[in-house]
Amino acid sequence: MKKSLLVVAHGSRRQASNDEVRALTERVRAESNERFAAIECAFLELAEPSIPDGLARLIADGAAHITVLPYFLSAGRHVAEDIPEEVEGVQAAHPDVHIEIAPYLGTSEVMPRLLLTMLGDSAAASA
Amino acid sequence: MKKSLLVVAHGSRRQASNDEVRALTERVRAESNERFAAIECAFLELAEPSIPDGLARLIADGAAHITVLPYFLSAGRHVAEDIPEEVEGVQAAHPDVHIEIAPYLGTSEVMPRLLLTMLGDSAAASA
Numbered sequence: 661m662k663k664s665l666l667v668v669a670h671g672s673r674r675q676a677s678n679d680e681v682r683a684l685t686e687r688v689r690a691e692s693n694e695r696f697a698a699i700e701c702a703f704l705e706l707a708e709p710s711i712p713d714g715l716a717r718l719i720a721d722g723a724a725h726i727t728v729l730p731y732f733l734s735a736g737r738h739v740a741e742d743i744p745e746e747v748e749g750v751q752a753a754h755p756d757v758h759i760e761i762a763p764y765l766g767t768s769e770v771m772p773r774l775l776l777t778m779l780g781d782s783a784a785a786s787a
Numbered sequence: 788m789k790k791s792l793l794v795v796a797h798g799s800r801r802q803a804s805n806d807e808v809r810a811l812t813e814r815v816r817a818e819s820n821e822r823f824a825a826i827e828c829a830f831l832e833l834a835e836p837s838i839p840d841g842l843a844r845l846i847a848d849g850a851a852h853i854t855v856l857p858y859f860l861s862a863g864r865h866v867a868e869d870i871p872e873e874v875e876g877v878q879a880a881h882p883d884v885h886i887e888i889a890p891y892l893g894t895s896e897v898m899p900r901l902l903l904t905m906l907g908d909s910a911a912a913s914a
Binding site: 677733734 | 792804819856892903
């Protein structure tokens with residue numbers, strides 16, 4: 661059975677920032693090759709839906725296994741404590757649903773390569 | 788002449804978070820194939836060096852052209868206002884040095900692909 665995915669971002673007072681996360685989630689959906697049953701985003705604070713609301717939406721939609729992906733660059737308090745706390749509350753209310761938290765974005769092994777690519781690595785490679 | 792690179796992160800009260808940025812910068816340096824004259828990191832707040840200090844270090848080291856890369860996921864106030872403001876102060880004091888701000892990390896076109904890869908995309912691709 662396919663897993664569902666919840667991309668969790670910090671949330672901002674600037675709606676444009678939140679919309680960036682929503683657009684990213686759309687693109688993940690478009691590029692996911694229907695690998696996930698559903699893909700949604702949620703915000704730790706300052707924007708909607710909240711993490712519990714995002715999880716509830718997926719569960720109401722029939723999700724039995726949800727992967728939470730923290731769209732964060734470093735393991736600050738939000739990643740280390742706040743997101744797990746929000747998830748645990750929902751998990752306790754839905755013991756039948758398996759919810760797991762994936763490593764946060766900043767742990768990606770390819771991050772240095774991504775930064776160099778953004779800076780025009782290909783040009784450098786040919787130099 | 789080679790450019791110099793300053794990776795700018797938010798900074799955290801958690802030293803482990805700041806050390807993640809320092810380790811990332813080390814890896815960018817290691818994978819950069821000596822494309823930059825120098826690569827350093829700096830923090831907008833809560834950690835050292837500050838952006839002005841990071842820029843000053845590169846300039847003292849002879850940098851004539853510096854690219855500032857905001858290690859940020861969305862265009863909040865920090866990216867839109869705070870980083871440009873910090874850079875402008877240094878630029879005004881060093882009109883002979885060319886300082887440019889690159890697009891922030893969150894604008895990367897490959898971000899959706901990166902997230903899917905982190906979630907084990909290769910396994911899905913073969914399914």
